[in-house]
Amino acid sequence: MTVPLPPRHSAIEGALLGTAVGDSLGLPREGLSARRAARFYPGELRQRLVLGRGMVSDDTEHTCFVAQALLAAPSDPDAFGRSLGWRLRGWLLSLPAGIGFGTLRALFKLWLGFPPQRSGVFSAGNGPAMRAPILGACLGDTPLLRQVVAVSTRVTHTDPKAEEGALAVALAAHYGETRGAELDASAFLDALRAELKGEELRAALDQIGEHLVRGAEPRAFAEALGQAKGISGYVNHTVPAVLYCW
Numbered sequence: 001m002t003v004p005l006p007p008r009h010s011a012i013e014g015a016l017l018g019t020a021v022g023d024s025l026g027l028p029r030e031g032l033s034a035r036r037a038a039r040f041y042p043g044e045l046r047q048r049l050v051l052g053r054g055m056v057s058d059d060t061e062h063t064c065f066v067a068q069a070l071l072a073a074p075s076d077p078d079a080f081g082r083s084l085g086w087r088l089r090g091w092l093l094s095l096p097a098g099i100g101f102g103t104l105r106a107l108f109k110l111w112l113g114f115p116p117q118r119s120g121v122f123s124a125g126n127g128p129a130m131r132a133p134i135l136g137a138c139l140g141d142t143p144l145l146r147q148v149v150a151v152s153t154r155v156t157h158t159d160p161k162a163e164e165g166a167l168a169v170a171l172a173a174h175y176g177e178t179r180g181a182e183l184d185a186s187a188f189l190d191a192l193r194a195e196l197k198g199e200e201l202r203a204a205l206d207q208i209g210e211h212l213v214r215g216a217e218p219r220a221f222a223e224a225l226g227q228a229k230g231i232s233g234y235v236n237h238t239v240p241a242v243l244y245c246w
Helices: 007-029 034-040 058-072 077-092 101-111 133-139 143-154 160-182 185-195 199-214 218-224 235-245
Strands: none
Touching (some): 007 058, 007 133, 007 160, 058 077, 058 133, 077 101, 077 143, 133 160, 143 160, 160 199, 160 235, 185 199, 199 235
16 A cells, blocks of 8 residues: 655655756756757667666756755754765765765865865856755745755855856756646746846846747747857756756
8 A cells, every 4th residue: 555645745755856857867968969869769768878868967966965955954044055065075085976066165175174164156057956956845835945045055156146047946846846836937037137137147037938928948948048059057057947848
């Protein structure tokens, strides 16, 4: 007999599994232009990295580290940061493939003895955003969420754009958890605009709304962002593209 999970547990499980599945599906295409990806991986989206199997990347690994740090310190942002910092130090010893340059520099600083509050580098990469959905699923739309997103971001990235992008993704995860199939994109975008200060990301949110009204394909939205050849690792390219597809 299968016992259904409580709603919050189900949302957390969904955030973890959704991250892993999406990560493994997208990994073979990472860094490829849309044209090259279609040529190398024609047909429907499926697991196919090696012999019809997929594997996860640092996106899923960082999500698990964040979840573990939350278990260790569910209500103390500083203790959460210390726990996450030690997990990232250990992860670097595994010589991970595809690590972003900003994250790499930050982890070297951690190993040199910098505390998590001072280890981040000025970068607007998408690393903090990729580990943010589990925060939204666990902490909801609360002041604690904003504190923990800030800590999670600043361990590796100090550019405010990285933190806002991570918060946008965390809030999207929470909104999806609470609304389910009754997602109101317009209402969510309005709430997000009120939350964010960065003009570039706010302008991208306007583009999301305009393209959704037209029913445009994700590729058309990517072209409007100037990313016709593929979405870059810059947070204000990645996060709008993710939100649009979501």
